[in-house]
Amino acid sequence: MLLRHGHVIAEGWWAPYRSDIPHALYSMSKSFVSTAIGFAEAEGLLSLDDRIVDLFPEELPETVSENLYVLNIRHLLMMATGHASGVDFWACADGNWVRYFLETPIEHVPGTYFAYNTCATYMLCAIINRVTGQSIDDFLEQRLFVPLDLSKVTWDVCPRGIAYGGMNFTLTNEDIAKFGQLYLQRGEWNGKQLLPASWIDEATAYHVSNGDDGDNDWTHGYGYQFWRCRHNSYRADGAFGQFSLVMPEQDVVLAVFSGTEYKHELVSSVWETLLPGISEGILDPDETAYQELGDRLKDLRIDVRLEETHSKVERLIQDRFYALESNREHIERISLLFDNGEAALAIRKNALDQSIRLGRGFWVMNDLSGSEQDKAMKVAGSFRWREDATLEINLACVEISFRYRLVCRFEEERVELDFSANLYWDWLPQEGVLIQGHCR
Structure with a gap:
C-alpha cells in the first residue's frame, strides 16, 4: 500500500493473501512498543533517563555491575544496552525474563554499542506494565488503536503475563500504513495531536551507529526501535520483509508485507524504481496508465498453473x-x-x-x-x-x-x-x- 500526501495511491495483494487478513509483523511490533514509551513519557509516567535498576529493584542480581547501574530506558530503545549480543530469554528456565535480563552480563558501556536485542523490547513492555499498571495492549488501546481505527489485537505473553513486545503481533496492511502516516504527520491524526511532534522527531532520529555500508539500509543508524535508511527516511521493520517505510521529504508512506530472505534487495528496489518516479509537481492525467495500473493490481495472484488437469x-x-x-x-x-x-x-x-x-x-x-x-x-x-x-x-x-x-x-x-x-x-x-x- 502506497500513500502520498495522505492519500492511497496504489494498493494490491497477491492472492491468496487479502487486505482483510491480519499478517504477522515480526519485529515491526518493536516500533509499536516504542510508541507506547512515547505516550508514557508525554504523560509524565516515566523519563527516558530512568534507570532500570530503580524500576525493578526486587529483580536485581546480588552484584550490580557499573554498566547495569547506568542502564536506562533510552538505552533499551536504542538497542544499545551494552550486551555483546541479544539476550536469549528462551533460555530462561524459571520464566522470570526480567531477572534473566538483569543477570545477563553487560560487556559494553550502555549507549555505546549497538546489538539487536529483542529482550530489550520485552523490557520496555515490562516497564509499561510497571509504571502504568496496564498491559501494553490495554495502554495503547485508547491512545493509538481506537483513534487510528486499527485492528483489535492481542499480544503473546511470557510466563509471567508480560507481552513479548518484539514479535508475535499481527495487523493488516492498512493498519501499518496508518501507523506510518501518523509518524509522517509527526503525531497528528484527524486534527488532534496524539503524540508530541518532539517524540516523533526523537524516536526516528539517528541515535547509535549500526554500521557504515552506504548502500545497506540496515547500516544507516538506529533510532528508538526504528531503523534509519537512505534518503533521510526511516522504517518500522520486521523479519522476511515487513515494513512501514516513511519518506518525509517525499511525503510518502509505503506499507509492505512479504515472505523473502532478500530484504536488502526489496528496500533497494524502492530507491531504484519508486523514488525516481516521485515528482514534485502535479502530473497531467493519464487515464490509460491509471487503468493499466488498476488492472495489474487487481489481478495480482500467486499462480498455480495446471500442467495436467487429472491423473489416473x-x-x-x-x-x-x-x-x-x-x-x-x-x-x-x-x-x-x-x-x-x-x-x-x-x-x-x-x-x-x-x-x-x-x-x-x-x-x-x-x-x-x-x-x-x-x-x-x-x-x-x-x-x-x-x-x-x-x-x-x-x-x-x-x-x-x-x-x-x-x-x-x-x-x-x-x-x-x-x-x-x-x-x-x-x-x-x-x-x-x-x-x-x-x-x-
Whole structure:
C-alpha cells in the first residue's frame, strides 16, 4: 500500500493473501512498543533517563555491575544496552525474563554499542506494565488503536503475563500504513495531536551507529526501535520483509508485507524504481496508465498453473493412508481424497490431525484449528499434477510469511514426499526434506 500526501495511491495483494487478513509483523511490533514509551513519557509516567535498576529493584542480581547501574530506558530503545549480543530469554528456565535480563552480563558501556536485542523490547513492555499498571495492549488501546481505527489485537505473553513486545503481533496492511502516516504527520491524526511532534522527531532520529555500508539500509543508524535508511527516511521493520517505510521529504508512506530472505534487495528496489518516479509537481492525467495500473493490481495472484488437469493415479491413491518415516518436519502420515475440482489432504503433523481443502489449480482458504502450543490459522491450499504420478501440493499460511510445498511421487504402495518451504528461521538456505512412506 502506497500513500502520498495522505492519500492511497496504489494498493494490491497477491492472492491468496487479502487486505482483510491480519499478517504477522515480526519485529515491526518493536516500533509499536516504542510508541507506547512515547505516550508514557508525554504523560509524565516515566523519563527516558530512568534507570532500570530503580524500576525493578526486587529483580536485581546480588552484584550490580557499573554498566547495569547506568542502564536506562533510552538505552533499551536504542538497542544499545551494552550486551555483546541479544539476550536469549528462551533460555530462561524459571520464566522470570526480567531477572534473566538483569543477570545477563553487560560487556559494553550502555549507549555505546549497538546489538539487536529483542529482550530489550520485552523490557520496555515490562516497564509499561510497571509504571502504568496496564498491559501494553490495554495502554495503547485508547491512545493509538481506537483513534487510528486499527485492528483489535492481542499480544503473546511470557510466563509471567508480560507481552513479548518484539514479535508475535499481527495487523493488516492498512493498519501499518496508518501507523506510518501518523509518524509522517509527526503525531497528528484527524486534527488532534496524539503524540508530541518532539517524540516523533526523537524516536526516528539517528541515535547509535549500526554500521557504515552506504548502500545497506540496515547500516544507516538506529533510532528508538526504528531503523534509519537512505534518503533521510526511516522504517518500522520486521523479519522476511515487513515494513512501514516513511519518506518525509517525499511525503510518502509505503506499507509492505512479504515472505523473502532478500530484504536488502526489496528496500533497494524502492530507491531504484519508486523514488525516481516521485515528482514534485502535479502530473497531467493519464487515464490509460491509471487503468493499466488498476488492472495489474487487481489481478495480482500467486499462480498455480495446471500442467495436467487429472491423473489416473487419483483413483489408485484415493483415501489411502501413507505412513511416513521419521523426519525433521514431524509429518507422520498423509492421505488424499479427490472430489471434482478439489481435494482434501488429511495430514498428521506433531501428533495433530488436520484436514486441508485444496483447489485444483486454484486456492481454497481453510481455517485450521490449533494445538495447545499453536494458534488456529488460515491456510490456503492448492494442488496440481506435474505429471501422471507426481502431485504438487502448495500451502500458504496467509497470516505469516511462510509457504510450503509438498511434491508427492507415487509408485505402487509407496510414496516419496519432498517437503520444502520458501523461508527458514535459521536464515540459511536449506534443501527440501525427502521423506519415504508406505501405504497402510
